[in-house]
Amino acid sequence: METTTKVDLGNFRLETRAWLEENCPMSAREPVKRSSDMYWGGRNAKFTSKDQKIWFEKMLEKKWIVPYWEKKYGGGGLSPEENNILTQEMARLGCRKPLFSFGIAMLGPALLKFASEEQKLNYLPEIVEGKIWWCQGYSEPSAGSDLAGLQMKAEDKGDHYLINGSKVWTSYADNADWIFCLVRTNTDVPKHNGISFILIDMSTQGVSVRPIKLISGKSPFCETFFDNVKVPKSNLVGTLNDGWTIAKYLLTHERQMIGGVGGTEIKKEISKIAIDQLGLSSGQLNDSFLRTQIAKFEMDENIFELTIQRIVDEDKSGKQAAALSSFFKYYGTELNVKREELLIQIGGNDALLWVPNENNDANVARKFCRSKGNTIEGGTSEIQLNIIAKRVLNLPS
Amino acid sequence: MPLTLTEEQKMLKEAASEFLLTNSPIESFRELRDNNYQSYDPKVWEGFVEMGWTALTIPENYGGLDFGYTGLGQILEETGKTLTKSPLISSILLSATAIRLSDNETLKAKWLPELMSGKTLMSLALDEKSFFDPNSVESSASLSGDSFIINGKKRMVIDACDSDYLIVVASLDESISLFLVDSKSKGIDIKNDVFMDAGSYSSISFNNVKVPAKNQLDIEIEGKAILKSILDIGAIGLSCEMLGSVQAAFNQTMDYIKEREQFGTKIGSYQGLQHRAAHLFCEIELCKSITLKALQSIDDENENLSQYAHLAKAKLGEVLKLTSNEAIQMHGGIGVTDDVNIGFYLKRARVVQHLLGDTNYHLECIAKQKGY
Numbered sequence: 089m090e091t092t093t094k095v096d097l098g099n100f101r102l103e104t105r106a107w108l109e110e111n112c113p114m115s116a117r118e119p120v121k122r123s124s125d126m127y128w129g130g131r132n133a134k135f136t137s138k139d140q141k142i143w144f145e146k147m148l149e150k151k152w153i154v155p156y157w158e159k160k161y162g163g164g165g166l167s168p169e170e171n172n173i174l175t176q177e178m179a180r181l182g183c184r185k186p187l188f189s190f191g192i193a194m195l196g197p198a199l200l201k202f203a204s205e206e207q208k209l210n211y212l213p214e215i216v217e218g219k220i221w222w223c224q225g226y227s228e229p230s231a232g233s234d235l236a237g238l239q240m241k242a243e244d245k246g247d248h249y250l251i252n253g254s255k256v257w258t259s260y261a262d263n264a265d266w267i268f269c270l271v272r273t274n275t276d277v278p279k280h281n282g283i284s285f286i287l288i289d290m291s292t293q294g295v296s297v298r299p300i301k302l303i304s305g306k307s308p309f310c311e312t313f314f315d316n317v318k319v320p321k322s323n324l325v326g327t328l329n330d331g332w333t334i335a336k337y338l339l340t341h342e343r344q345m346i347g348g349v350g351g352t353e354i355k356k357e358i359s360k361i362a363i364d365q366l367g368l369s370s371g372q373l374n375d376s377f378l379r380t381q382i383a384k385f386e387m388d389e390n391i392f393e394l395t396i397q398r399i400v401d402e403d404k405s406g407k408q409a410a411a412l413s414s415f416f417k418y419y420g421t422e423l424n425v426k427r428e429e430l431l432i433q434i435g436g437n438d439a440l441l442w443v444p445n446e447n448n449d450a451n452v453a454r455k456f457c458r459s460k461g462n463t464i465e466g467g468t469s470e471i472q473l474n475i476i477a478k479r480v481l482n483l484p485s
Numbered sequence: 486m487p488l489t490l491t492e493e494q495k496m497l498k499e500a501a502s503e504f505l506l507t508n509s510p511i512e513s514f515r516e517l518r519d520n521n522y523q524s525y526d527p528k529v530w531e532g533f534v535e536m537g538w539t540a541l542t543i544p545e546n547y548g549g550l551d552f553g554y555t556g557l558g559q560i561l562e563e564t565g566k567t568l569t570k571s572p573l574i575s576s577i578l579l580s581a582t583a584i585r586l587s588d589n590e591t592l593k594a595k596w597l598p599e600l601m602s603g604k605t606l607m608s609l610a611l612d613e614k615s616f617f618d619p620n621s622v623e624s625s626a627s628l629s630g631d632s633f634i635i636n637g638k639k640r641m642v643i644d645a646c647d648s649d650y651l652i653v654v655a656s657l658d659e660s661i662s663l664f665l666v667d668s669k670s671k672g673i674d675i676k677n678d679v680f681m682d683a684g685s686y687s688s689i690s691f692n693n694v695k696v697p698a699k700n701q702l703d704i705e706i707e708g709k710a711i712l713k714s715i716l717d718i719g720a721i722g723l724s725c726e727m728l729g730s731v732q733a734a735f736n737q738t739m740d741y742i743k744e745r746e747q748f749g750t751k752i753g754s755y756q757g758l759q760h761r762a763a764h765l766f767c768e769i770e771l772c773k774s775i776t777l778k779a780l781q782s783i784d785d786e787n788e789n790l791s792q793y794a795h796l797a798k799a800k801l802g803e804v805l806k807l808t809s810n811e812a813i814q815m816h817g818g819i820g821v822t823d824d825v826n827i828g829f830y831l832k833r834a835r836v837v838q839h840l841l842g843d844t845n846y847h848l849e850c851i852a853k854q855k856g857y
Contacts, residue, residue, distance in 0.1 A: 357855075371853075379852055380848065382852070383848040387799055391796060394771075395770055401488045418763075472763075474759065474760075476763035477763045478759075481762055482743075483739070483743065483758075483759050484753050
């Protein structure tokens with residue numbers, strides 16, 4: 089039996105490889121360089137190239153937009169083993185994701201776990217087909233690290249909820265069609281126990297969006313305002329006032345994503361970049377202190393990747409997995425910040441360019457500035473350390 | 486291959502943990518030290534042999550268990566927790582590996598079973614300077630009739646005070662060769678020193694020491710290649726011990742800050758300690774991954790073995806240094822007294838960090854391997 093399975097998986101790999109080689113356009117095998125390289129779908133979806141359209145449609149037809157969801161929700165129904173193989177084969181060719189979507193990575197898992205069957209059938213296929221661009225409404229101007237202190241209100245008005253308040257760091261809210269939000273539905277109980285999870289159509293009257301510019305120059309982030317917005321009661325997901333459970337579950341996913349778990353992006357080795365930029369003398373980088381810093385960085389980066397593999401292989405679940413997501417988020421983002429810091433150092437003059445010229449897209453300085461947000465968004469490094477101290481190490485409060 | 490232990494390896498690790506906590510808890514380390522720095526407890530060593538731990542890495546055709554280095558690594562990790570002193574590193578990790586890698590069939594057939602029995606002890610004599618530098622060997626051997634004549638000085642030879650034989654690394658005809666030398670041979674002078682970790686390390690001078698030519702470990706294969714593998718495997722084995730020490734020092738410190746009260750509250754409730762503790766937790770997760778990957782690379786004969794060995798010893802050196810320091814600091818005043826055990830980890834740490842190359846040495850190797 090086991091042999092048959094192995095043979096089947098082997099065949100699946102060969103078929104997958106052949107299919108990807110035949111169907112993935114060459115330009116979709118290049119790393120994402122600019123935002124127009126990512127297709128997000130949505131009501132106002134526009135493909136920025138012919139290949140982008142071909143790649144999305146081929147994958148949609150193959151049911152591989154979300155290969156591991158059940159078929160009735162628009163997924164491909166692949167087993168975890170098959171999905172792993174597909175991920176590996178896509179990484180091997182460098183295939184881009186055909187659809188970038190918070191619906192897939194964040195809302196989807198929450199709906200699968202907490203939503204009613206009707207809600208699942210309603211929302212999940214639209215995510216897969218790229219018809220709806222979802223964004224996330226968690227943080228508020230006065231609820232950052234203290235997320236559970238959020239104040240945006242949803243009042244029960246009989247046949248609907250009336251929403252008032254604002255959300256901040258709502259990525260791509262200026263393009264998004266719907267937003268999933270945490271809202272305050274009870275103010276008379278401890279703060280964690282009065283939060284609910286609700287889905288809001290951004291085209292509803294009273295919703296407005298202001299983009300936020302970051303120190304990197306621009307950003308996908310926005311602030312989103314809700315002024316007497318009416319939302320049908322059927323848009324509530326899970327149990328009323330139990331939204332914090334969903335929030336925690338989703339944050340686990342978000343942290344793993346930011347920390348780099350399950351990502352297919354292959355980053356170029358810092359040492360290779362340094363050799364290209366700085367050159368060698370008698371086989372060694374010219375700057376010996378930088379050489380040491382690079383060696384140490386690559387040691388940690390290399391071992392962090394092994395650690396992701398080990399923890400995936402150990403297949404931890406439940407509480408342990410949630411706490412480990414804080415480890416991934418903390419360590420992964422701290423590493424990324426160090427990487428960008430090294431790239432600024434290695435790049436010299438070239439890395440400091442801000443306004444692009446004909447030879448230089450001025451990406452290093454901007455990515456460097458953007459990376460400063462990595463250790464803040466999705467829960468700061470300090471919050472992750474708090475979580476590890478309390479939930480893993482059981483240190484007293 | 487998944488980066489996890491197999492069921493058999495897990496069982497071995499659990500058995501080792503149980504045995505050591507019963508027969509050789511950290512208090513035994515204190516007793517040995519207080520008994521004029523006794524190098525090990527023979528009863529505990531007999532136990533090691535009975536449990537089969539000296540046979541784990543010995544091939545079946547020499548009577549061994551052929552269980553693999555991943556198994557030996559689990560034992561070493563557990564001994565790092567209890568700081569159990571034994572000839573496991575000198576005789577098995579280093580010497581038995583040297584002989585196993587040799588292509589001298591007569592030596593292998595005779596000495597692998599002897600080492601496994603725990604009755605014959607051996608040490609690897611390599612270092613000559615104050616720093617680990619395996620590429621410059623000044624001790625020399627020259628062939629004279631059916632013997633080699635060895636001259637030179639060795640330092641930091643682990644457990645040589647107890648060893649019946651030395652595996653001596655010496656230069657021979659512009660290259661490097663390894664020789665099995667009876668430590669009672671004429672012309673050998675051994676001077677033992679006790680180091681910070683209460684262990685015994687020897688300086689040995691070889692003055693026209695005559696060694697039978699048949700005692701050369703490398704016949705067809707290159708001595709340099711054997712030495713490289715011994716050092717890779719040795720560095721990985723030491724990393725395992727270090728992983729055990731890191732975890733034990735960390736856990737004992739966590740227990741302490743959960744109990745100790747100041748300003749009317751447990752000190753473990755302070756964020757100033759919590760964040761440092763949580764950071765250590767993360768670093769320890771990394772240490773577990775690299776030691777396991779490195780161990781598996783020995784058993785799989787992974788072509789990147791050497792890279793993983795450097796990564797393991799570099800990372801464990803860094804994290805053990807940090808952990809052993811934080812452990813003392815978080816214990817506060819009691820941490821710098823000999824009344825508690827936490828200082829033992831610091832003292833062993835600095836020695837084991839240094840053995841077979843410290844973090845800087847291994848980072849240097851990584852940079853060279855990657856061509857920068």
